Amino acid sequence: MNRHARGLPRNDTPLQLAEVLDFRPDQGIIRLHEQRVVILSAAAMGLLRKELVETLGVETARRLLVRFGFADGYHDAVSLRDRSAWTRPEDGLRDGAELHTLEGIVRAEVVRIEHDRATGRFEQEVVWHDSYEAEQHLHHYGRSADPVCWSLVGYWSGYASACMGREVYFRERECLSQGHRACRAVGRDAEGWGDELRAIREDFQAASLGQEVERLREVVGRRVKELDRRERLLERRERELNLLRERVSRHAASRQFIVRSPAMDEVLEMAARVAPLDTAAAGDVSFRFDAVRLPQLLAPSRPRAPPLFA
Numbered sequence: 001m002n003r004h005a006r007g008l009p010r011n012d013t014p015l016q017l018a019e020v021l022d023f024r025p026d027q028g029i030i031r032l033h034e035q036r037v038v039i040l041s042a043a044a045m046g047l048l049r050k051e052l053v054e055t056l057g058v059e060t061a062r063r064l065l066v067r068f069g070f071a072d073g074y075h076d077a078v079s080l081r082d083r084s085a086w087t088r089p090e091d092g093l094r095d096g097a098e099l100h101t102l103e104g105i106v107r108a109e110v111v112r113i114e115h116d117r118a119t120g121r122f123e124q125e126v127v128w129h130d131s132y133e134a135e136q137h138l139h140h141y142g143r144s145a146d147p148v149c150w151s152l153v154g155y156w157s158g159y160a161s162a163c164m165g166r167e168v169y170f171r172e173r174e175c176l177s178q179g180h181r182a183c184r185a186v187g188r189d190a191e192g193w194g195d196e197l198r199a200i201r202e203d204f205q206a207a208s209l210g211q212e213v214e215r216l217r218e219v220v221g222r223r224v225k226e227l228d229r230r231e232r233l234l235e236r237r238e239r240e241l242n243l244l245r246e247r248v249s250r251h252a253a254s255r256q257f258i259v260r261s262p263a264m265d266e267v268l269e270m271a272a273r274v275a276p277l278d279t280a281a282a283g284d285v286s287f288r289f290d291a292v293r294l295p296q297l298l299a300p301s302r303p304r305a306p307p308l309f310a
């Protein structure tokens with residue numbers, strides 16, 4: 001491989017956070033070029049990651065986070081490219097390492113970049129120090145047998161693919177979570193992965209991931225239908241309550257009840273509330289608590305009730 005780009009020095013000064021990000025505290029907005037970005041707590045991201053693992057299983061969670069990272073990295077590269085107008089993709093790759101460090105995701109150290117412009121062959125090696133993802137994994141699960149910086153792998157793959165204008169995939173070879181001092185990853189163009197390419201592509205755009213998404217959509221769809229059903233039931237009960245209140249009021253008026261004591265109001269309200277609950281499955285039979293019987297209902301607890309009514 002010709003190594004046209006090996007060890008190329010940067011031709012500009014390192015990125016500064018305040019220059020890269022546009023802080024608009026009055027609007028509550030932070031932008032990276034035109035793209036809105038947000039600051040999230042590492043602990044919250046760690047919990048989300050844990051929820052994904054426990055809800056979907058390790059493999060599906062891993063793929064989702066790889067895909068999430070890919071989109072994140074791709075967006076960052078496009079935004080930074082528009083802002084920085086790189087003349088060489090290698091400059092963009094180094095800016096990406098600095099941006100990822102500035103964002104607090106990981107302290108990234110680019111070990112080497114090899115790029116053969118004639119053949120398109122590409123390889124990059126990077127060391128990640130203090131990966132937040134590895135820290136969160138260790139916090140929740142302890143030491144891991146395999147590398148766990150899934151969203152970082154996705155981010156660097158997405159970022160490098162956008163920079164190089166072609167498929168580039170990273171794989172993590174060593175990880176902090178396995179007991180190494182730092183994480184180490186290698187990125188290559190698609191062809192450079194040889195027999196591993198198929199498995200890697202499955203991680204990034206697997207049909208199984210699509211099926212998993214479809215399954216989740218069905219689950220969400222079922223839950224939405226259940227919520228709709230409960231909402232309709234509540235509406236029906238509310239209508240029944242209102243009808244019962246009206247009926248009680250009309251009956252009280254027709255019988256010329258001129259006194260409405262607090263106790264009377266309380267019983268009427270209780271009757272109105274209890275009836276629909278008792279009759280939830282039986283439609284309009286809630287009117288079995290007909291207001292005609294209310295004076296009788298009152299009688300046992302209010303022996304002097306008759307004088308209250310005209």
Ligand SMILES: [Zn+2]
Binds near residue numbers: 148176
């Ligand atoms: Zn790692």
